[in-house]
Amino acid sequence: MRNYIGHWPTKRIDRRTLLLAAGAAFASAHVGRADEPSETSLRQRAEKKGLVFGTQVNAGPLFSLKPYQDAVLRDASMIVPENEMKWRPTHPTALQSNYFNANRIAKFAEDNKLLLRGHTAVWHQNPPAWTNDIIASDDGQKLVLEHARELINHFSGHVMEWDVVNEAIAPEDGMPGNLRNWAPYNKGGIDFIADCFYAAREADPKANLYYNDFSVYYRSQGHRRDAILGFLEKLKSKGAPIDGFGIQSHLIAKAEFDENIYRHFLSEIADLGLKIRATELDVSDVRLEPDINLRDTIVAAHTKQYLDVLFDEPAVVGLVTWGMTDRFSWLHEGWPRKDRLRQRCLPLDDNFTRKPMWHAIANAFDHAPSR
Numbered sequence: 001m002r003n004y005i006g007h008w009p010t011k012r013i014d015r016r017t018l019l020l021a022a023g024a025a026f027a028s029a030h031v032g033r034a035d036e037p038s039e040t041s042l043r044q045r046a047e048k049k050g051l052v053f054g055t056q057v058n059a060g061p062l063f064s065l066k067p068y069q070d071a072v073l074r075d076a077s078m079i080v081p082e083n084e085m086k087w088r089p090t091h092p093t094a095l096q097s098n099y100f101n102a103n104r105i106a107k108f109a110e111d112n113k114l115l116l117r118g119h120t121a122v123w124h125q126n127p128p129a130w131t132n133d134i135i136a137s138d139d140g141q142k143l144v145l146e147h148a149r150e151l152i153n154h155f156s157g158h159v160m161e162w163d164v165v166n167e168a169i170a171p172e173d174g175m176p177g178n179l180r181n182w183a184p185y186n187k188g189g190i191d192f193i194a195d196c197f198y199a200a201r202e203a204d205p206k207a208n209l210y211y212n213d214f215s216v217y218y219r220s221q222g223h224r225r226d227a228i229l230g231f232l233e234k235l236k237s238k239g240a241p242i243d244g245f246g247i248q249s250h251l252i253a254k255a256e257f258d259e260n261i262y263r264h265f266l267s268e269i270a271d272l273g274l275k276i277r278a279t280e281l282d283v284s285d286v287r288l289e290p291d292i293n294l295r296d297t298i299v300a301a302h303t304k305q306y307l308d309v310l311f312d313e314p315a316v317v318g319l320v321t322w323g324m325t326d327r328f329s330w331l332h333e334g335w336p337r338k339d340r341l342r343q344r345c346l347p348l349d350d351n352f353t354r355k356p357m358w359h360a361i362a363n364a365f366d367h368a369p370s371r
């Protein structure tokens, strides 16, 4: 921050003016100024508290757009591939594996001394088309386990943490144990999910193993909180080697967030002996008016409110955002605004300039209790 005091005619400054100036400087630092490259990075702020800041990356821009790569390297000490480790791209046909982009990301992590998260081995949404009939048959569980083993083993020693199973809970499907209506879960139940974790541990004994899921943040999502908690309890009681719960954190500005409910939920997860990581933070602004300043302010305020509660829980080990810049977000296509404006959902804008959301994350790290 530039020091303007030297430029002021000294005899006209009184104590009140100085105090006002100091207050304004403090406020501007807190609201955040986009043009302050010297400010400490998110990774440094997180590390200071024993936490980790990471971001999702996409191989396309990562290896073709220098400002994007720079933005990632400036702020993140952990990366997770958006799609490159999923089943469809890594095994496009029955006879062919393709780790090209996933390997490039792993090498990028290694070259730049970044931690690498793996996402994701078992997910109902991403099997390639050639697996459809097999997954529906009695051989489905075997195929899913083979895939998980192969994928995790391929990156053994390089990935520090895996989302082994992703989004397996869907109370609305009405299946036993609130499991999603997907053939391998229907046939094998929670024992099959435990087997996925055993397979993962065998494939890479050193990696931390996570279950990853969404929609547990808001008042109206109590049924999902209960279902996931019950599921994790059972998984633990079966002895499954699970180390953590990944809370995706796809937030919605203007949804009803109750700090006490969320605090309590986090503590219940922690009581199971699990680590917690927010794994996919972004904030949808679909419910907000078009005005950009207003959207940025509300998105930042919600981010701060959410992270303050999250970081208070000692079991929380860090935060990963689902992208660094508004330029690349699944939300633009996945959940478009009615007015077709682009969402302002991530820490940097389309031109990689820090938004109030960046400062909200910075501020939350600064105020987080040390681990």
Ligand code: G3I
Binding pocket: 082, 083, 086, 126, 166, 248, 280, 330, 334
């Ligand atoms: O690669 C094909 C391309 O060949 C084709 O031309 C194009 C046509 O639409 O599609 C491309 O695939 C897309 C893929 O992203 C790669 O860009 C898929 O259509 C698209 O559905 C896919 O979306 C991803 C989605 O997961 C499904 O895998 C998003 O980028 C990704 O951000 C999103 O991430 C998920 C997490 O994995 C799990 N939690 C929720 C989160 C958001 O949905």
